[in-house]
Amino acid sequence: MCFTIAFSSASILDISGLWEDRDVDRYLPPELTELPDVPAVSFIMPVLNEEGFLEQAVATILAQDYPGEKEVVLALGPSRDASNEIAKRIAEADHRVRLVENPERDIPAGLNRAIEASRHPVIVRVDAHSELTSDYTRRGVQALLEVGAANVGGVMRAAGATPVQRAIARGYNSPFGLGGGAYHGDGTPGPAESAYLGIFRREAVAAVGGYDPEILRGEDWEFNLRLRRAGYTVWFDPSLGVTYWPRASFSDLAKQFFATGTWRAVLVRRYGRANPWRFFAPGALVVALTVSVLVLVLQIVGMLPWAWWSLGWAPLVAYALGIGFAIARIQDQRGCKDRLLTGVALVLMHTCWGAGFLRGILFGGGKLLGGGRVVDRSRA
Template sequence: MLNKDNVTVIMPAYNEEKHIRDAVNKVVNQKWSGNLEIVVVDGGSTDRTAAIMKEIIPTLPPNRSLQILYNPQKHIPVSLNMACLHASSDIIVRTDAHTYVPDDYVLETVNTLEEIEYQGIAGGRIIIYPGEETCIARAISLAVRHPLGVGNAAYRTLGSDVVKPLDVDTVPFGAFSKALWEDLGGYDESLLFDEDYDLNYRAREKGYRVVLNPKIVLTYFSRKNLNLLWKQYFRYGFWAYKFCQKHKIIPSIRRFIPAAFVIGFFLLLLVGFFWTFKLFGLYLLAYLLPIIMVSLYEGLKKKRGMLFSLCLVPVFPVLHFSYGLGSILSLIKRK
């Protein structure tokens, strides 16, 4: 029988001095009358992340505790396994230092787990805010939640009209029993990214459910410039294909299209040098036309302005090329 009164919230962090205080306080101030054990694993931050957490500890109420662990390897799945191993509760709720959770996050995720008799992983959807208040940052925050940018990931694109919990392939972060974590062998530390998707996939393969409760809405801050966005999605593409290689599965359409597009782009460019650029021009036009139309719609029709449209146009190619090139490199470097 699980003890539902005590919950452990786990959070990996690295150089998050801008967000860590608010991220931790959002957990501390949960509408949860039971005990909350907060375990933050610092991946060797070089800023004030650890110092800020130490400042929070003396201010905690009696039914809240904050413990700081240190992960010299820095990698997120290692941090998550350290936190889960350290957890003293039967129920584990994962969050992130770059994400703010609603004040009913623990309550709703635990209730959702209870509804499926703790035989699975429960999570919510995310709303995405700009990493800073600039035009390009606002454009990035829209692109990473737009179907043209990320495909059909339910937790990013789910509309507010959906109100009932539904079974999905993955949820961001999520909550689960410690027994489930042990049964799955923890997070795969060989996958430096995509660790959540991998855990969700292995859970489904073992017969567990992965349930998204639309009432759970998390706030995520997207990257603030194109350089950081490129690095992030290049890693996503690389490790998404490592995940597919590990499980010997064919990438989903959402994961396959960027790599296929990039391969087609360079093949037709090569054909242009030796024959004609007409095919390449048509290919490029067919690619850019929907991007321009979406950018104009989001900027002008939604009254964000022409400058927003101009900022949005380059964001989609950055998403597609970085993810696609990361995927291709992953295929080349199979080991």
């Protein structure tokens, strides 16, 4: 079974039809067959340079209190650390764990390869840097059966082991950091735009063609968009909890968010109005801050008068006040150092995402000036 789909990519600076809602043709999904009360489940996980997280992530899968049959399929990329050796040791110790190669290294390709190698009617996506609560699968499958959804997702709860990683986690968990997505807060159960990770019906995955291997970030949102357009339901259940371990350094956070912003812009170029307007906010912020800084610099060197031109500082001042307000509202901070680190994390999230978004709007996610695709190398 092939889960690979292809789309034509937008050429550099070709933003004609940016606001056009593309691929709007909808079709009735094939009726989902009835599942048994306790269907067998396949856990799929792409793995690349995850030696510090992989063993615990797989352990939380095998420790699920779900009574049905389980298998785990790890799609191994060309890791530079000991991830593949750890995976082989885990598979040798437990027959429920199987390994497949993912030479492309990218997450969507790895997910598709793991799906193809898996066997069961329910598919649970897990990331190597995440840990499932013990009741995650049982509750998720129950919701899948009760609401007739094609995909069910829960809440991402970021955690950190170091001061910097904890600051980054606070940004993830706060509406002032990422905001917007239901899975970053508790919320109420109901239909959702997208889902974090996800518990899927295999039939629905096959019906929409799996993950798009050309979308290197934001692949979940794009995949769930196609599910919804096909007439399937994507469901949010806040009782499902996943601990997520974010990047542990500010440099890695910057790389991750620049790539994420770039690929969000690629999705805007492709799907136009299907994208929520909140995704444009970081790009607009970067433009406004750039103008403010430029005005200030020109005033300092004497090229602009100080009078009315000082109003150009307004976005910079407003943003600084906003960051201060956010820091004051975010919980779990201990002292000035934590607040400073939280502020740095928030600023990097906003500005790197916004800069990447502007890059993606203008040039897409592909080659620029002889370079390669924009790829998140923060876990390389």
